[in-house]
Amino acid sequence: MNGLDRIRLHSLHDKVMPAAQAVQLIKDGAVVGMSGFGGAGEAKSVPLALADYAKDHPLKITLATGASLGNQIDGRLNEAHALARRYPYQADPGLRQSINAGEVMYIDQHLSEMADNIRHHNLPQINVAVIAATAITEDGLIIPTGSSGNSANFVEMADFVIVEIDNTINPILEGIHDIYVPKARPNRGPIPIIQASDRIGSIGISVDLEKIAAIVLNDLPDTSFAMDEPDTETLAIAQHLIQFFEAEVAAGRLPENLGPLQSGVGSIANAVFSGFEHSNFHDLEMYSEVLQDCTFQLIDSGKMKFASGSSMTLSQSCAAHVMNNFDQYKDKIMLRPQELSNNPEIIRRLGIIAINTALEFDIYGNVNSTHVAGTKMMNGIGGSGDFTRHAHIAIFVTKSVAKAGAISSVVPMVSHTDHTDHDVDILVTEQGLADLRGLAPRERALKVIEHCAHPSYREDLMSYFERACEKGGQTPHLLHEALSWHAQFQETGRMKAV
Numbered sequence: 001m002n003g004l005d006r007i008r009l010h011s012l013h014d015k016v017m018p019a020a021q022a023v024q025l026i027k028d029g030a031v032v033g034m035s036g037f038g039g040a041g042e043a044k045s046v047p048l049a050l051a052d053y054a055k056d057h058p059l060k061i062t063l064a065t066g067a068s069l070g071n072q073i074d075g076r077l078n079e080a081h082a083l084a085r086r087y088p089y090q091a092d093p094g095l096r097q098s099i100n101a102g103e104v105m106y107i108d109q110h111l112s113e114m115a116d117n118i119r120h121h122n123l124p125q126i127n128v129a130v131i132a133a134t135a136i137t138e139d140g141l142i143i144p145t146g147s148s149g150n151s152a153n154f155v156e157m158a159d160f161v162i163v164e165i166d167n168t169i170n171p172i173l174e175g176i177h178d179i180y181v182p183k184a185r186p187n188r189g190p191i192p193i194i195q196a197s198d199r200i201g202s203i204g205i206s207v208d209l210e211k212i213a214a215i216v217l218n219d220l221p222d223t224s225f226a227m228d229e230p231d232t233e234t235l236a237i238a239q240h241l242i243q244f245f246e247a248e249v250a251a252g253r254l255p256e257n258l259g260p261l262q263s264g265v266g267s268i269a270n271a272v273f274s275g276f277e278h279s280n281f282h283d284l285e286m287y288s289e290v291l292q293d294c295t296f297q298l299i300d301s302g303k304m305k306f307a308s309g310s311s312m313t314l315s316q317s318c319a320a321h322v323m324n325n326f327d328q329y330k331d332k333i334m335l336r337p338q339e340l341s342n343n344p345e346i347i348r349r350l351g352i353i354a355i356n357t358a359l360e361f362d363i364y365g366n367v368n369s370t371h372v373a374g375t376k377m378m379n380g381i382g383g384s385g386d387f388t389r390h391a392h393i394a395i396f397v398t399k400s401v402a403k404a405g406a407i408s409s410v411v412p413m414v415s416h417t418d419h420t421d422h423d424v425d426i427l428v429t430e431q432g433l434a435d436l437r438g439l440a441p442r443e444r445a446l447k448v449i450e451h452c453a454h455p456s457y458r459e460d461l462m463s464y465f466e467r468a469c470e471k472g473g474q475t476p477h478l479l480h481e482a483l484s485w486h487a488q489f490q491e492t493g494r495m496k497a498v
Helices: 010-015 019-025 045-056 073-079 093-100 114-119 151-157 232-250 267-278 293-300 316-324 344-350 384-390 441-451 455-471 484-492
Strands: 031-034 061-064 083-087 128-133 160-166 212-218 261-263 284-287 304-309 333-335 353-357 360-362 393-397 426-429 432-435
Touching (some): 019 212, 045 073, 045 160, 045 212, 232 267, 232 426, 232 432, 267 293, 267 353, 293 304, 293 316, 344 384, 353 384, 441 455
Parallel strands (some): 031 061, 031 128, 061 083, 261 284
């Protein structure tokens, strides 16, 4: 197939133009909604051409996406000084630096909420939608590529749409998407998903054809992501979780296949999920936001029977394997808009077990997943908040120390709180697992220190806790010491005094 063959509604062929021409439709001050989620499914030619255009024709836009973008798009737009505001999630080092310098205003948002916030005018309306597509069908449906994200919502809400036909994406993806857009409040009915595999929508995005202002042909591939191989620590974390799940099933608190699982993004979460391959669990299901290498590894091993997400973010080798054998996966995966993949109503109904990664957590179970030392933004909260608050069991995993032991991931008080102790059920490091369900704060602290803290920090944490208890309180703290570990790190590069 060439690009024009993928535009099966022939009346749209006269809308095809070069990316350099299409970007001139995007004006200074515009709110631009772009496809893309976790480095998959983004438009590429148009945003990169926009970055080049902005160098000679200065402009600033508000950029809204599904989540992070690949192909250094955020970085290129940032270098061109084309970004005034960015939401809801990013993962580019250059843009991160500009955000932390206060040069780009960043709104870190729960991924499930963004489309609804635009729909109900809590965020600015979308002027231009730039959407990657595998094809446009004979009846005008836009078929997404490797992610659904907020694409359908942007198309519905935008004043006009630029469609980027991605020639690098195998057209075999057509049929795996489940596009459903909830109605506006207050008369919205329930979203009729009662099983992870339920299909409730269309295979493509409906669009008012009058809105399509330009079609661009793209030949730049999606970015592939390297996944770290499981190491001693991540294997230990996985084993602690497997043992916990086995005990829950034996006690009758979980079904034999555990119920739908959600995985956070990144190498640690991917490695932990890979541990299921060597467990006794079968017929696993996933209802998550990103399908990573571990998803297809578990399908290949016969452990997982179905996976629903919003995006496929794969390493180069895994992506090649999946696309070369896609017929065996096509009836086992589904990509939905993030308004569905991360929807609190569905998460609670399905009884999802959520497993996400923490930067740090404190002795009472509060979790920081976004800010280094309380101030420096890393990437954003992503979907972890959507799943944590509404999950049947909310789990956070991390290695107990970072930077060769200079940083403890278990601290007296988190320097920034993304997930409060009210929502967190289980904490796991390579040292062990702390089950916090049904425990008061003082009981939680003892569990966290004993089971999760690294031995080199355990004595100091216990000393802090015991001295705080002498002062009293439901959640005992020594306010003049609570963040002293972070201050010590900022001054010396180590949390622990030498």
